[in-house]
Structures are given as C-alpha cells and as structure tokens.
Amino acid sequence: MSQLTPVATTWVNGQVADNLPVTDRGLAYGDGLFETLRASHGSLPLLSLHLERLQRGCSALRIPFQGERIEAELNMAASVVGDGVVKLVLTRGSGQRGYAMPVDAVPTRILAISPLPVYPADRRDGIRLYSCATRLSDQPLLAGIKHLNRLDQVLARSEWQDPAFAEGLVCDQQGQVIECTMSNLFARVDGQWVTPDLGRCGVQGVMREYLLARLVERGEPAAVSRLGLGALHEADQVLCCNSLIGVWPVVRLGDRVWQVGDETRLLQSLAEQVYQ
Amino acid sequence: MSQLTPVATTWVNGQVADNLPVTDRGLAYGDGLFETLRASHGSLPLLSLHLERLQRGCSALRIPFQGERIEAELNMAASVVGDGVVKLVLTRGSGQRGYAMPVDAVPTRILAISPLPVYPADRRDGIRLYSCATRLSDQPLLAGIKHLNRLDQVLARSEWQDPAFAEGLVCDQQGQVIECTMSNLFARVDGQWVTPDLGRCGVQGVMREYLLARLVERGEPAAVSRLGLGALHEADQVLCCNSLIGVWPVVRLGDRVWQVGDETRLLQSLAEQVYQ
Numbered sequence: 001m002s003q004l005t006p007v008a009t010t011w012v013n014g015q016v017a018d019n020l021p022v023t024d025r026g027l028a029y030g031d032g033l034f035e036t037l038r039a040s041h042g043s044l045p046l047l048s049l050h051l052e053r054l055q056r057g058c059s060a061l062r063i064p065f066q067g068e069r070i071e072a073e074l075n076m077a078a079s080v081v082g083d084g085v086v087k088l089v090l091t092r093g094s095g096q097r098g099y100a101m102p103v104d105a106v107p108t109r110i111l112a113i114s115p116l117p118v119y120p121a122d123r124r125d126g127i128r129l130y131s132c133a134t135r136l137s138d139q140p141l142l143a144g145i146k147h148l149n150r151l152d153q154v155l156a157r158s159e160w161q162d163p164a165f166a167e168g169l170v171c172d173q174q175g176q177v178i179e180c181t182m183s184n185l186f187a188r189v190d191g192q193w194v195t196p197d198l199g200r201c202g203v204q205g206v207m208r209e210y211l212l213a214r215l216v217e218r219g220e221p222a223a224v225s226r227l228g229l230g231a232l233h234e235a236d237q238v239l240c241c242n243s244l245i246g247v248w249p250v251v252r253l254g255d256r257v258w259q260v261g262d263e264t265r266l267l268q269s270l271a272e273q274v275y276q
Numbered sequence: 277m278s279q280l281t282p283v284a285t286t287w288v289n290g291q292v293a294d295n296l297p298v299t300d301r302g303l304a305y306g307d308g309l310f311e312t313l314r315a316s317h318g319s320l321p322l323l324s325l326h327l328e329r330l331q332r333g334c335s336a337l338r339i340p341f342q343g344e345r346i347e348a349e350l351n352m353a354a355s356v357v358g359d360g361v362v363k364l365v366l367t368r369g370s371g372q373r374g375y376a377m378p379v380d381a382v383p384t385r386i387l388a389i390s391p392l393p394v395y396p397a398d399r400r401d402g403i404r405l406y407s408c409a410t411r412l413s414d415q416p417l418l419a420g421i422k423h424l425n426r427l428d429q430v431l432a433r434s435e436w437q438d439p440a441f442a443e444g445l446v447c448d449q450q451g452q453v454i455e456c457t458m459s460n461l462f463a464r465v466d467g468q469w470v471t472p473d474l475g476r477c478g479v480q481g482v483m484r485e486y487l488l489a490r491l492v493e494r495g496e497p498a499a500v501s502r503l504g505l506g507a508l509h510e511a512d513q514v515l516c517c518n519s520l521i522g523v524w525p526v527v528r529l530g531d532r533v534w535q536v537g538d539e540t541r542l543l544q545s546l547a548e549q550v551y552q
Contacts, residue, residue, distance in 0.1 A: 010298050019295040020303070022286050022386050027296070027365065029426035030306030036373070061427070062434065087373060089303065097312070097363060097390060099426065099433035099457055110298050114373060138414035138449050142427055149425035150305035150375065151337070151418055157375035158338065173414050181375055 011111040014073060024108055026091030029099065030148035032108075033057040037086045038116070038243050039078035040275040044086065046243055047074065049206035054090065057145035063092050063107055073111055081113035085244065089148070117244060119166070124268070126251030126260055127166035127240065129180065132156040136201035138173045144204040152201075157181045166248060167240050172201050177227040183242040184208035185250075186222065187235035188263055193222035194231075207241040207271060214270050237261040239268070246271035287387040290349060300384055302367030305375065306424035308384075309333040313362045314392070314519050315354035316551040320362065322519055323350065325482035330366065333421035339368050339383055349387055357389035361520065365424070393520060395442070400544070402527030402536055403442035403516070405456065408432040412477035414449045420480040428477075433457045442524060443516050448477050453503040459518040460484035461526075462498065463511035464539055469498035470507075483517040483547060490546050513537040515544070522547035 010018045025031035035050045044050070051067060058065035070088065077086045089110040095102040134156035142149065156170050167180040178196050179185050184205040186195045193215060198204055215222045232238065238250035238258055247268035249260040286294045301307035311326045320326070327343060334341035346364065353362045365386040371378035410432035418425065432446050443456040454472050455461050460481040462471045469491060474480055491498050508514065514526035514534055523544035525536040 012298065017298070019297050021295050022288065022293070022365075022388065024303070025430075027300070027303045027367075027386075028310070028424070029430055030424055031427065031430050034304070061430075085373070089298075091303075097361070097388075098393075099429045101430065101434050110303075112298065112373075117374075134417060135415075137418070139411075139428065141410060141431055142413070147427055148304070148306050149427045151307065151423055151425045152415065153375040154301075154305055154307050154337070154377065155417055158377050 009113050011073070011077070011109075013109050020108060020110065021094050023094040023096075024091055025093065025095050025105070026089060026108065026110075026148055028095075028097075030150070031061070032063065032089060032091030032148045033061065034087065034089045034146055034148060036244065037074065037078070037088075038275060039081050039084050039086050039113075042079045042082050044074060044078045045274045046206045046210060047071065049209050050074075050243075053146060053204060053206060054088075057147060058090070060141065060145050061092070061147065062101065063090065066107065070109065073109065077111050077113050084116050085114045087112045087114070091148070119245065123166050123245070123248050126249045126258075128164055128252040129240075129250055130160040130162075130165035130168040131254060132159050132168040132170045132181070134159060135171050135173050135175070136178055138200050140200050143201050144198050146203050153181050169253060171229070175229065177229060177232050178202040179205075180240050183240040183245060183248070186211070186239050186241065186267070187227060187232050188237035188261065189227075189231055189235050193220070193263070194227055194235075195222055195224055196227045197224050205242050207243045207246070210274065211241060211247075211267055211270060214267075237264045239264050241267070241271060246275075285389050287349070287353070287385075289385050296384060296386065297370050299370040299372075300367055301369065301371050301381070302365060302384065302424055304371075304373075306426070307337070308339070308365060308367030308424045309337065310363065310365045310422055310424060312520065313350065313354070313364075314551060315357050315360050315362050315389075318355045318358050320350060320354045321550045322482045322486060323347065325485050326350075326519075329422060329480060329482060329485075330364075333423060334366070336417065336421050337368070337423065338377065339366065342383065346385065349385065353387050353389050360392050361390045363388045363390070367424070395521065399442050399521070399524050402525045402534075404440055404528040405516075405526055406436040406438075406441035406444040407530060408435050408444040408446045408457065410435060411447050411449050411451070412454055414476050416476050419477050420474050422479050429457050445529060447505070451505065453505060453508050454478040455481075456516050459516040459521060459524070462487070462515050462517065462543070463503060463508050464513035464537065465507055465511050469496070469539070470503055470511075471498055471500055472503045473500050481518050483519045483522070486550065487517060487523075487543055487546060490543075513540045515540050517543070517547060522551075
C-alpha cells in the first residue's frame with residue numbers, strides 16, 4: 001500500500017498502474033464484481049454495506065474475498081480523494097482461454113478515484129424518468145450482486161440522450177418494475193413504501209439497504225415485493241436512490257406527474273445525513 | 277500491422293501488447309464481443325461466419341464494425357499461428373465511469389493466438405455430458421451473439437471437475453434444452469436433426485450455422501425449435517459442435533446411453549473437412 005500516492009488515480013493490486021493484462025477474466029467474461037463508493041471527508045460512510053454486498057458477490061461467483069486487504073485499500077483511496085468517488089473492480093484474475101475457473105487464479109483488484117459527479121442541483125427537487133424498453137435479464141443466480149455483466153444497463157441507458165430524463169425505469173422480462181439503470185426505486189403505495197423484490201434481476205443497492213434499515217428502525221418497514229407498472233402509476237410518491245446521488249424524487253414518468261411528498265423528503269434527508 | 281511478428285501472442289489495436297487500460301469498458305461492463313477461430317494451415321476456413329456473427333453483435337450493442345481492418349488482423353494472426361486458435365475481443369473502448377455509451381468511444385481490438393487445445397482423442401467417438409443446474413439468463417436482446425457477459429457459462433462450467441464429463445448441458449429458465457457450456461447441440465428426433473431455438477438465450481455457434489447450411493444443401497434441413505429434456509432423452513442421436521472441437525457425439529447423459537449413429541458420423545465428417 002505504500003505505492004498509494006496523492007497523484008495516482010488508479011491502482012492495480014495495490015500498485016499505481018493504469019493497465020492490466022489482456023488475459024484477465026474480468027475482460028474475457030465479465031468474471032468479477034465492482035463497487036462504487038462515495039467518499040466524504042476522506043472516509044466511506046457506507047463501507048460496511050458495500051463490503052457485505054461484495055462478499056455476497058464473491059460467494060455467488062466463488063471468488064476469494066480478501067476483506068481486510070480490500071477494506072484497507074478502499075480506505076486509503078478514500079483518504080486520497082477526500083470527497084469523491086472510489087471504485088473497486090474485483091476480478092477472478094488472469095487465466096487461460098476457457099470458461100473453467102482456474103484453480104490457481106489470483107483475484108485482481110483495480111481501484112480508481114474520481115471527483116463526485118456533478119448533477120443539476122434541481123434533481124434534488126424531482127426528476128423525470130425515461131421508460132426503457134430494455135428489460136433486465138432473468139437470472140436468479142446473479143440477481144442482487146454487482147457483477148461485471150452489465151450489458152443490460154448499457155443497453156437501457158443508451159435508449160435516451162435527452163438530459164430532461166435523469167434516469168430510466170427498467171422492468172423484468174415479465175414487465176414488472178425492478179429499478180432504474182443506476183439506482184433503486186421506492187414507491188409509496190397505500191401509505192407504505194414498496195421497493196421491488198430483486199430475487200431474479202436487479203442490483204441490491206447499498207442506499208436501498210440503508211433506507212430499508214432506517215425504515216425498520218422507525219417502525220415503518222417497507223414492503224419488498226412485486227411492483228407492477230399499474231401499481232407504480234397509482235403510487236402517491238416515487239423516488240430513486242443510490243449511494244452517489246442519495247435520493248432523487250421522481251416527479252414524472254410519461255404522463256404521470258407526482259408531487260414531492262413529506263415521506264420522500266424524509267428519506268432524502270436520511271440519505272444526505274450519511275455524507276455530512 | 278507491421279508489428280505482427282512471430283514471437284508475439286497478443287496484440288492490442290494492431291500493436292504488440294499484453295495489457296490494456298483499466299478504463300476499458302470491456303472490463304468495466306463486459307461491454308464488447310469476442311470470436312474464437314480455428315486456424316488451419318494459416319487460414320481461417322469459417323472466417324465469414326465469424327465476421328457475420330461479430331457484425332450482428334456490433335449491431336446489437338451499437339459498436340462500430342470495422343470489418344476490413346478486423347478481417348485483415350485475423351488473417352495476419354492466422355498466418356502467424358498456422359494451426360491453432362485465434363481469439364479476438366472487440367470492446368466498445370475506454371470511457372468514463374457510467375453506463376452511457378461514450379459518444380467518442382474508439383473500439384478496442386485485442387487479438388491473441390494460442391495452440392489448438394489438446395482433447396482426449398476418444399472424444400471423437402463419444403462424450404459424456406454433465407447436467408448443469410445453472411440455467412441461462414433469459415434476455416432476447418443479447419441472445420445468439422457472442423458478447424462478453426459470460427458469467428452464465430462460467431458458473432455452469434464450474435459445476436463439475438471430473439474429466440469424465442467433456443461438456444455440460446445447459447437449459448433456459450424454463451428448463452428447455454439450449455446448448456452446452458461451450459458448444460451447440462443437435463439431437464436426432466423422429467428421423468430429423470433438431471437444434472434448439474436461440475431466440476432468448478444461447479450462442480449461435482458458427483459450426484452450428486455451418487452444419488445447418490450443409491443439411492439444407494443435402495435436402496435434410498434441421499428443425500430449429502424448442503427442445504425439452506424429455507425429447508432429448510427420446511432422441512436417437514445427440515451431438516455437440518463448435519468450431520474448435522468439430523463434432524463430439526454424445527453417448528451418455530445421466531442414465532441415458534446413446535450409440536454413435538451414421539448421421540452423427542456424417543456431420544462429424546463435414547465438420548472435419550472444414551479444416552483439412
């Protein structure tokens with residue numbers, strides 16, 4: 001870790017580097033995982049949730065989870081960037097051609113720091129969702145984890161260029177609402193928050209996890225369940241969340257217009273407190 | 277292309293190189309495609325089928341298809357390896373963090389040569405299939421093309437280590453037979469070859485395409501249709517094919533034992549003629 005210096009923005013296996021071997025299975029097969037963390041004042045407030053998800057991903061893909069080493073490198077990167085973004089890509093490592101997991105593979109850790117993305121300030125007061133035609137792959141073995149097979153998201157995000165749309169809504173193969181291209185979704189239905197079940201597709205975002213836990217603490221547990229497009233349209237409030245953006249209220253999808261309600265502002269406030 | 281020398285085994289964008297930038301979207305999201313070609317006597321007999329599939333993949337992912345440049349590099353690599361394997365990875369290129377396709381992305385071409393894989397000679401006379409529990413992702417937008425999101429195959433191939441099984445059978449989310457982990461499947465049902473429809477998952481292998489065309493020429497077109505496990509068990513003959521292995525007759529799956537029939541030997545012969 002002594003190689004981590006303030007001038008570097010990328011490291012590979014703890015060494016300052018900006019490239020990796022073409023034999024890496026992260027490239028060959030998307031055989032790996034990633035985490036994108038928001039650093040605040042040099043620390044990573046939601047680190048434990050990120051590490052838990054990474055560990056679940058490692059378990060699903062049978063990649064050794066070197067938790068202590070990864071945690072140390074993430075914290076070091078956060079101290080370098082201060083307020084910004086720390087991204088970790090963890091691959092199975094290099095291997096010969098062929099799908100079989102190499103018995104002697106050594107996982108590759110790729111760490112990158114970057115400034116916080118700059119979004120229009122008014123997104124805090126409401127965004128418009130694009131309705132993506134791309135539907136998510138149905139695959140329970142990969143659902144929830146943040147693996148490197150992200151063509152679903154690449155295709156969905158490519159459907160619109162108009163900056164009037166801050167995010168895109170994506171459904172599963174049956175047309176049920178799942179999430180947005182880079183964030184999770186909560187809808188207020190009959191006086192209760194509902195967030196889609198991610199058992200067959202979708203990413204279990206750490207901000208989603210964080211907000212779910214806060215709602216439990218407040219005695220207002222959210223329902224994690226199926227959510228149809230009809231139910232979404234009938235919802236009183238809708239929001240998107242992830243660990244970089246916090247909470248963006250949704251104020252429009254197609255012809256449906258929503259107001260930003262008190263319950264949305266409460267979750268937004270809880271999200272913002274994380275990074276204060 | 278002047279950098280292609282006999283000592284090199286990998287090239288990146290036509291230059292001898294064994295690494296690539298960590299910002300490549302092939303690594304970040306599996307945002308790219310690949311082709312694995314068998315070179316014979318310095319040429320690539322099924323090149324046109326590989327290029328057609330690559331072009332279909334580029335179209336699906338909206339990656340610019342630089343056909344002439346790619347064809348020239350593949351042929352050069354084949355001339356270097358002689359008899360062996362030429363693998364091309366084509367990614368969208370480097371980009372900033374985020375799923376949106378960069379407007380100025382320049383695709384990355386990664387070329388690698390390697391010796392022909394050495395398989396036990398008796399596989400030509402029949403192999404045993406492992407029955408994989410892993411089911412393929414249901415995603416019509418990505419079905420058929422050879423993209424870099426290959427965790428389905430990595431998980432399926434990891435289910436067995438016993439070399440008694442040469443390949444593994446994989447089904448779709450509904451339990452219909454689709455293919456094997458690295459090859460396509462044909463089954464002889466009621467006197468006709470059947471190969472599974474790949475409209476929602478699976479890879480359209482070039483050897484499958486080649487054999488389908490030969491069967492049409494012979495006036496014995498194969499059916500491309502749904503194939504249940506029950507129908508597979510009732511089939512008279514079963515085979516696996518890809519462009520590296522040619523045709524491997526399947527002689528066992530679970531308790532089901534098959535003989536190697538004349539119709540299988542004919543397709544095997546057609547496959548072997550490609551590389552003579």
